[in-house]
Amino acid sequence: MTPVARPDEGLNAAVAAELRAERAAKDLTTKELSALAGIPYASLRRYLGAERHIDVATVAALCGALGLEAGELVARASDRLERARRSDGDDVPTLGQRRRQRSYPILDDEAARDPHAVTDDE
Structure with a gap:
């Protein structure tokens, strides 16, 4: 049996990134979603x-709310994960990478418009 990946890796992280992007594109706060x-x-x-791992029922509920x-x-999310694997880049950053990214201010306008950025909105 293959061990389950940590929630900040693989498809789970890619699904989370796509959900963040959709939430931002719909201009919803996390509380509204x-x-x-x-x-x-x-x-x-x-x-x-x-x-945290996202189960199928949760994905369905979130997708329904996002239309x-x-x-x-x-x-x-699979496409995002494949791009990350091909490039060996950080297209799907781990939780630790995102936390380090949060500790630095956004330095340019392009980064400020990034819908994939993790935000702590209320």
């Missing part, structure tokens, strides 16, 4: 931060 999806705010923050098909979101 929490209410729309019927998921407790603290749990949603952990899902979006790739600190997209779960299959579409997972396909985009």
